Structure formats: structure tokens, C-alpha cells
Amino acid sequence: MSASGPRLQPSLFELSKPGRHSDKVPHPPKDALDRLPPEHRRQQPPGLPEVNEPDAVRHYVNLSQLNHAVDTGFYPLGSCTMKWNPKVNEWAARLPGFAQLHPMAPDDVAQGTLQLLWELEQILIEVSGMRAVTLQPAAGAHGELTGILMIREYHRARGDTGRTDVLVPDSAHGTNPATATMAGLKTISIKAAADGGIDLDGFRAALGPQTAAVMITNPSTLGIFESRIGELLEAVHAVGALAYMDGANLNAILGRFKPGEAGFDVMHINTHKTFSTPHGGGGPGAGPVAVNEKLEAFLPAPRVIREPDGRFRLERVGERPTSIGRMRSFVGSTGVLVRAYAYLRTHGASGLAEITDDAVLAANYLKDRLADSGVFDIPFPGVCKHEFIASASSIKKQTGVRTLDIAKRLLDHGFHAPTVYFPLTVDEAMLIEPTETESIETLDAFADALIEIAREAHSDPETVKTAPHTAPVRRLDEAGAARNPNLRWRPAVGDWTPCPD
């Protein structure tokens, strides 16, 4: 490997040398632990790596360079909204007043953060067209569980205990059915109509007095606005069920469609998608949940309250007995919410509407470029929202090259792959979401790369099938990893050296 560029790294444990360290904290007095009963003491020290600061920093800097990230390049991962993460957000979350505030600090000490959280709730209420918001859920799926538990509690509080079903379109994220199960409810999967949208007849046939909720992603995971949503919501409410909106695709509808106004009862918002909080290599996110008046009483505790004198406080323990309870410890992922607040303030009303306009424009531009090339199938050729589906179905039939191969070959071109093989309802699917923060030059370069790969599939299929060729590693033995799981390093026992003094 060259002196610059990505280098594979030994494990942190292999860097370990007995006695090596950098002094970070003072030594404790020798008798510090003498008052602990021996039966509670650790006998064998944990086999943690012994490294110094240069070793550790180089390890993590070199590892970081093995990653593709928004900061290094285009990341059109459909349904994930990999938009730019503004640097001012990172600065904001690290302000000592925010970062060092203890979560159990008295309200008097926390007025700045409580005000920020309350204002953020008001902004999300306006964006969602709902009545109230909880900021507690830690991620989208956590928000889904919060929402479905509130719906269950709503029915239960009315003495309506026979509602066991949650209707979910078959194109939904896997989190939707998994959420229904966690809430003790049964998933009924509904097939999509021929145009990819909601099959109203299918839903009507499944709706009944046993229906607790429907969960709808709008725009759908095909990138299509559900134009029959009005009729569906009417049918749902006619049987006494409630409607949950999965807000994963909120980036497509800011200022254009407010789920609460349209008749949804509850939705979650992924701050790490729509509101630019960084994805962190898999998290953290935050999944605030917005509800209408039917569900407000059931929101998780504690809520942020603004008193008539303008001061802010958290609800006290047991103050609102109708609450479904807690979804997590403390108030929520406040550090993430500070970033989302900074983003929403940056953009304001006009800026949020522009975000959606530009995101939808970018997706349609890219879709048309691929459609015009004639080399990819575009199963839903009409206007899309913030993302769209392309398929390698024809390419596979003609050349044997699959969507997976094309995704891997994109890595050689310096792009992250789109979301592949999702939704499950489309053959050889690629779900492509460019977001509003990419330039037309980037969109063109990505389209050119995809078209070139499609041609390469005909001229040199082996090169595509064996891609990537320039990434830090080649394709991985995933089957082997699952057959013989190696899930942790096993350090040699007994290589821990006693403290020098």
C-alpha cells in the first residue's frame, strides 16, 4: 500500500503493548478501593488494549479513511436522505452550555435548552400540521413504536379492546411490521396497486372493527406521492381506526403537504434525514413524533411545559396519568435536537419550501437522465418526489449483471451506491435519492457513471461482476461470516501489566 490513501488497519488489540499508555488522569490513592467488599471486586482486569495517544489517533484516523461519507462524496442512498450536514450544527451541539448540561438538572438550571426544545416542538407542529410533538424517541423506528403504542392506548382508553390489526403496504420499511409486533399487534400486508400506489380496494377489504391502525409512508418508498391518500384516510377513520404516517420521506413534502391537515393522526420525523443531523455511521438519529388532538393525552412523559410567566419546565413524575409512559431515559437525544433546531432556524419558512422543491427537482432530473439513456428500466416513469426507482431487470436478462454488481461498480467511480433490493416489490431495484444539496454537475457525473456501467455490462460484464476493484477491500464472504460468527477479538489472557507505581 502507498504512503497516502486508505490503509487497512490491524485491530486496536494488536497494537497493544504491555505498559504503553499516555497519562490522562491522576493516580488515585492506594487505599481508594479498600472499603469495597472483596466479593464485589474484579479479580481479572479487563483485557483492554494498551496504546499511547499517537498509536490510537493514527489507528482511528486511518480507519476513518476507509469510509465513504457525505463529506467525501455523493451518497444517493434512497430513503436515507443523505444531505449535507452543516458544520455550524456540530459547533452548536458542542457549546458547553448545551453539551455539559446534566439531564437531571433542575429546570431552573436548564432554561436555555428547555426553551430550545419547546421552540423546536412548535416548529415541528407547524411543519407537520399536527397538534403536539414529543421529542423523546431516539430514532425513526423508536418513533414508530411510540406512535403505535399511543394508538393502542387511544383505543384501550375508549374501551375499544378488539383492535388487533395494523395494515401495512408491502412496499413499507421493515420497521413498520416489526413495530406492530413490538406493540403486540398483528401485521396485515397489503399489496400495492399496479401503478405502485395504495390499492384502495385492498385496504377497504382488510379494514374493519379489528383494525387498530394503518401505517403509510407518503411519499411511498417508490418515491410516489400517494394521491389516493384522502380516500384511504376517510375509509380508515370510518371504521374507527387511526392513521400513522411514516415520515421517512418528509424531505419531499415540506411546505407542500402537512400530514396533520390531510387527516393523518400521528407521524414520526427523522431529524437525521430531513433536518440534516448527521447519520453517524448508523446513528444517532432522533425520531420526534407529532400527533393530533386524539392522541395528545397519550404522549410520552415528560413533556416540556411553558408556564404562563414564560418559564419552562418538565412534567413532574406522574403528572399526566394518561401518558403511555417513558420511551427512554431522560428527555431525549438533545444533542441531536440542537442540530435540528439550528437547521430549521437556518432555513425558516421559505428555506424549507425550497429544500423540498430542490430535492424533488434533483430527483426528477436524475430520473429523466437515466430514462433518456434507455439503458435502465424506470418502472414508474411519471413525476417522482425526492427519490425514484431504477431497475437493472433488463440488463440482468441481457448480460447477467445484477443490480448488486452495478452498485459495487459505482464504488469504483467514487460514488456510494443507491439503496438496492428495496423496496422488495420491485425486481432488481435501485432506490436513488440525490437530495437538494448536490450540484447539477454531481448529478450529471453520477448519471454518466451509471450509464457507463450499464454499457460496460454489455462490453465487459466480468469487470462489473467482480467490482469493486479500487475500494479498500473486494467483495466480502458474508455467508462465511454468518456461518462461523466471529463477533469479538479474544485478547490473550494475562498480558495486563500492573500499574508501574
Added chain:
Amino acid sequence: MLDALGLESVDDLFADIPAPLRASPLRLDPPEPEQQLMARLSGLAARNRVELASFLGAGAYRHFSPPMVDQILLRGEWYTAYTPYQPEVSQGTLQSIYEYESLIAELVGMDVVSASHYDGAAATAEAALMTCRATGRGRVLVSRAVHPHYRAVLRTYVDGAGLDVDDIPLVADGAKAGTTDLEALERMLADDARPTAGVILAQPSFYGLLEPMAAAAQLAHAAGALFVAVVEPVSLAVLAPPGVYGADIAAGEGQALGIPPQYGGPYLGILACNDSLVRQLPGRLVGMTTDTDGKRAYVMTLQAREQHIRREKAASNICTNQTLLALAASVWLAALGPHGLHDVAALGAARATELEAALAEVGVARVHPGAYLNEFAVRVPNAGAVHRELLARGVLAGLVLGEAVPDEPSMADSLLVCATEITTSDEILLFSRELAGILATSPASGTLVGVPA
């Protein structure tokens, strides 16, 4: 781009939204340039008071974090990536998760560690659901000395899944006062009509006490139940790990591993188990493998447990997790090493000893006689009012237990206080001196003069 699409207005791209469903205009403030935004945020942050001499722990702990930790976290290659769906260009994240799993496995002394959960409370709830899936039983027992937020979340989750949770009471008095009542636990486990899936205790407990974990684990196992230990990871440098005292699952909050308190999150839910339970473990797992050239590489594995494959049959609905916080914990552990971690835990214990002595000197004694590591409850008359008065004098005197756990009458009129390696002798002196001054001006049972209730 509009021209390329042959459109006149971007509105044409939204014609698919039926007219009656179109949104009313957004009523929000206008956009704010970065300079103004920074001034606004600085102003809000300044309204929080973080310069206090703080003795507050109660599930979130202030620790020294070497500057190298945040400098690593600020690299865009870490924080602007997402879930490593394309492993060939995500080896950094994947290897860092594998190393996190390995580091935590060492700390807890167990085989398998999930890639992360939302926080300690959610991890504990997931652990409870694991015990039910693994045993086919539907009842969980949780000690009343587990953090009240964790118990509340547990109740929400367990109730959601249609399962039962019962509280194990605490010993009322004597040498074991405040610890989990093992005799009561034994009686509860003997209820054959309602067999128990899992027993949950925390070490140290919410009240800072060291619990009889080995004995509780034995009782659980004798009744065919699994034992879940809720752990605080820094303490594991010096306290016996769950793998040694027979826990089947360890759950806990990883915030103490160098993650700032930031008013509640993002934090790090730790969830670990032994090999026999790996198929029940929710959340992502990263394993070591090789690429087609035989090079060592890492990949997400055993995904057949997860929602994107199994949908309604998945072990959990979790998708986005806390990867960046797992990285933070790993870098912090690498920075400190085993000796540094030991020193952090031992120094916290030494500071707590000093705090206990200083408070005793002004007549404020511990509530419980049992052993503790670095956090303990003290009896203070009019604890709420005294706490507010101390705040006015620059001291955050821990947690008012009467307000935090109103359902535990034995904890009325007491404060939960904690010390860590960053607690100074000056802060301890300030606390004890101001406390003495306040107590001197008020009769032990009366109300404080000049302090609003």
C-alpha cells in the same frame, strides 16, 4: 434543471398532490444567516447553568474526556457516513464497531455485544424482551433499585408486547437496607402459576449500593429464569463483571465512557449476552470475515434477526442505532487504556469517600449502611428546599429523591449524591460548608427561612 425537464414551474412537480390536500403556508420565522444563528444559539446555551459544583449523577456521569476523543469524532468520514450497507467502502465504521463489541465484551466478561441501542433504558427493556423470547415465559421481575427511568421504559415496552412486569421490593432496614430483597425475590420466583422469564438488578443500584448479584443470579437460574445485570461500564474496571457472577445478559448506559451529558443524549445503550442467546439479541452485529482476496475484513452479520429481513418476525424494530457513540466510547477506552480506566473508577471512589466524610462532619449521614462505589444517598431534612438553596449558592447537590422516586417513601428527605474523578476537594468543601450553613439556620423538621418551597 427545469428547462431540462421541460417544465415552467417547480409547482408542476407537485401537481400529483390533490388540491384539497395541499398544505397551508408554513408560518415560521424567516431564514437566519449563520452569524445570527450562532448568536442566537450562544444566547440559549448561556441560559443554562453548567458552571455549578455538581454532585449529580443518577444515571448520567461527568468524566474527563481527553481532547483526542472529540477530535476523532469530528472527522466527517465518521459522522457523515451512514449504516455500512456497502461494506467495501465502510471498513472504518465496520472495524470500529467490531472493536467496540470486543472492548465492551472485555468489560462485561461476556461473549457477544450488540452494535448499540438507544440508551441504557431501551437496552434494559430489550434485554427483558429477550428473556421472554428465550424462555417462552411472559413475566419479568425488576428490582425497585433499578433506575426509575429504566423501570418506566421497561413497563412501556413490556406492556406493549403484552407481557407482565413486577417490582422486587427493597430490604427496609438493617445492614442490607436499600438493596434488593432476595427473600422476596425467592417468593416471587416460586409462583408457579406465573413463571418468570427474567430477573433484573442493577450494579451499582440506582441508590449507589452494591447489590448481591451472584445470589440473585443463582435464585433466577434455580427457577429457570434468566438473569439480567444493568451495569455502569466505568465501574466494571474495579467491580466484578456480569460474566463472573452468572448474568445471562448485561445491559447498561455507555454515556459514562466519555460521552458528554448533553441533557440526556445521544447516549449509548449497551447490550451483551452469552453465545447461547445470540439469536435472540436485537440490533446490528458486526463480524470478522475475509474478502475474495483473503484479506481480513468486517461485515454486518446474522442479519436474519433484523427487521429489514424478518419484518414482523424480527427480534426488534431497531434500525438506526448509536454507532457514533459506540465509536466515542471506543476511542475514550483506547485513550485511557486499562490503567487509566481503573484510575478513573478508583479516583471516583476516593472522591466519594472524601465527600461522605465531609458531609458526615456537618451532620449529614448516609441513608444506607451498605457498600457503595462512588454514589450514595444522604438524609437531609427538607431535602427539596435545601437543594434549591444550595443551587442559589452554586452547588448542584445531587438529586432530590423524594421528587424523582415519589413512590419510594423511604427515600423522602434524601439526596442522591455522586463524585467522579473530576470532583475537586474545593467543590466538596463548598458543598459541605454551604450545607452546614443552611442546616444551621433551620430546625431539622421545620421549613427553611427565606427559601420558597
